[in-house]
Amino acid sequence: MTIHTKQITLPAGYIVINNKPFDINIMKKKFFNTNIYRNNSATEFIVENGKITEMGTNLPECDEEIDLKGKLIMPPYVDPHLHLDYVYTGRNDGGMVNSGTLFEGIERWHYIKKSQNKKDVKERALAGIREEVSHGIQFIRTHIDVTDPELTGLKAILELREELKDKVTIQIVSFPQEGMYAYKNGFEMVEEGLKMGADCVGAIPHFEWAREIGEKSIHKTVELAVKYNKMIDVHIDETDDVMARFIELLNALVMTEGIGEKTAASHACSFGSADNAYANRMIGLFKKSKINFITPPTENAYLQGRMDNYPKRRGLNRVKELLEEGINVCFAQDSINDPWYPLGNGNMMNILDNGIHLTHMASYQEIEKSFDLITFNGAKTMMIEDYGLTIGRSANFIVLNESDVFEAIRKRVEVLASVRNGEYLFKRKEPIYDLPLNL
Numbered sequence: 361m362t363i364h365t366k367q368i369t370l371p372a373g374y375i376v377i378n379n380k381p382f383d384i385n386i387m388k389k390k391f392f393n394t395n396i397y398r399n400n401s402a403t404e405f406i407v408e409n410g411k412i413t414e415m416g417t418n419l420p421e422c423d424e425e426i427d428l429k430g431k432l433i434m435p436p437y438v439d440p441h442l443h444l445d446y447v448y449t450g451r452n453d454g455g456m457v458n459s460g461t462l463f464e465g466i467e468r469w470h471y472i473k474k475s476q477n478k479k480d481v482k483e484r485a486l487a488g489i490r491e492e493v494s495h496g497i498q499f500i501r502t503h504i505d506v507t508d509p510e511l512t513g514l515k516a517i518l519e520l521r522e523e524l525k526d527k528v529t530i531q532i533v534s535f536p537q538e539g540m541y542a543y544k545n546g547f548e549m550v551e552e553g554l555k556m557g558a559d560c561v562g563a564i565p566h567f568e569w570a571r572e573i574g575e576k577s578i579h580k581t582v583e584l585a586v587k588y589n590k591m592i593d594v595h596i597d598e599t600d601d602v603m604a605r606f607i608e609l610l611n612a613l614v615m616t617e618g619i620g621e622k623t624a625a626s627h628a629c630s631f632g633s634a635d636n637a638y639a640n641r642m643i644g645l646f647k648k649s650k651i652n653f654i655t656p657p658t659e660n661a662y663l664q665g666r667m668d669n670y671p672k673r674r675g676l677n678r679v680k681e682l683l684e685e686g687i688n689v690c691f692a693q694d695s696i697n698d699p700w701y702p703l704g705n706g707n708m709m710n711i712l713d714n715g716i717h718l719t720h721m722a723s724y725q726e727i728e729k730s731f732d733l734i735t736f737n738g739a740k741t742m743m744i745e746d747y748g749l750t751i752g753r754s755a756n757f758i759v760l761n762e763s764d765v766f767e768a769i770r771k772r773v774e775v776l777a778s779v780r781n782g783e784y785l786f787k788r789k790e791p792i793y794d795l796p797l798n799l
């Protein structure tokens with residue numbers, strides 16, 4: 361392909377800036393006048409070939425210079441737990457939940473999924489991804505239901521993962537929504553999902569028909585992860601049952617195998633209901649294993665506590681206490697209008713805002729570092745090495761409509777732009793009044 365201008369014909373790979381031709385592979389681009397989250401020393405950085413090559417102040421002049429107008433920037437938001445094959449099925453026939461419980465959601469999905477086809481899943485998932493990316497997310501881990509003889513959802517999302525990889529990173533969990541054993545051949549389907557290219561082993565022990573079978577599913581999850589060298593992400597103890605303690609077994613097994621850092625415990629709601637003596641002992645063991653925790657604040661607040669009269673439990677894991685002990689915890693969206701949760705739109709600022717309220721983490725000191733819960737902590741859980749605004753890493757970042765961290769959280773500001781490998785994925789204007797407020 362060639363690009364024609366009035367004066368010259370440029371070969372492929374060249375663009376014109378200020379009437380001068382530049383080879384985009386050797387062009388230097390400087391982003392300047394910005395406040396970088398967790399970096400007090402740099403206000404600008406240079407990008408070459410999609411990578412950050414210099415950071416600091418008063419850096420040399422570049423071919424292209426982009427004024428970020430003092431705005432706060434940070435690495436992209438991370439959504440480490442989302443069900444892309446379920447998005448927008450919440451208002452389908454039979455999808456509208458009545459009780460608001462996890463178990464009614466699973467029952468409704470059992471019928472809904474029978475009518476889906478690959479094209480339909482791809483279209484819905486792509487629309488869900490668009491919503492997430494438009495809110496500044498560039499990294500998504502998605503649980504895809506493999507308790508389906510056709511593996512329709514998995515085939516669709518494997519294709520999307522490849523098609524979209526330059527714009528958004530997607531990790532897939534081979535997830536048996538209806539049970540590794542409660543569903544006939546569930547274990548075999550999980551293994552097949554891994555062979556087809558899923559990144560993580562999933563399980564749902566609290567949905568199996570007996571505690572022993574749930575335990576068996578945990579053993580098998582860890583065996584599969586070792587056999588296929590995959591990460592683990594288990595829907596675990598997503599219940600208010602104070603005796604639900606599958607987390608204890610998962611933690612012990614991954615610690616024995618030395619794969620705690622590759623393991624995520626999603627939900628672990630019952631840990632918020634467990635007594636303190638048990639919790640204190642377990643927190644010590646979580647520190648040793650280096651296991652990660654994922655909490656979707658809005659979904660768990662919505663789904664849990666449904667059997668309670670008053671007081672009603674919040675249904676969340678002990679996020680604050682885990683973080684205080686140095687254990688990695690991140691927040692997630694989980695659902696976008698599905699049979700489990702009617703709302704959800706991929707806006708991580710909304711997730712963060714709810715999360716810091718529900719977990720009592722809104723002291724001034726906690727607010728200053730709370731963006732970690734939707735950025736760095738999620739990236740750590742997903743084991744993304746090329747993450748963070750650091751020399752040598754890809755120039756992936758978002759621009760927020762505020763210059764200060766505290767004010768950004770207080771005002772719940774929007775993402776104005778998202779940049780991937782030094783190029784804008786989108787950029788929007790700051791909202792302005794058509795008619796100025798006269799106060």
Ligand SMILES: [Zn+2]
Nearest residue numbers: 443503595694
């Ligand atoms: Zn989930």
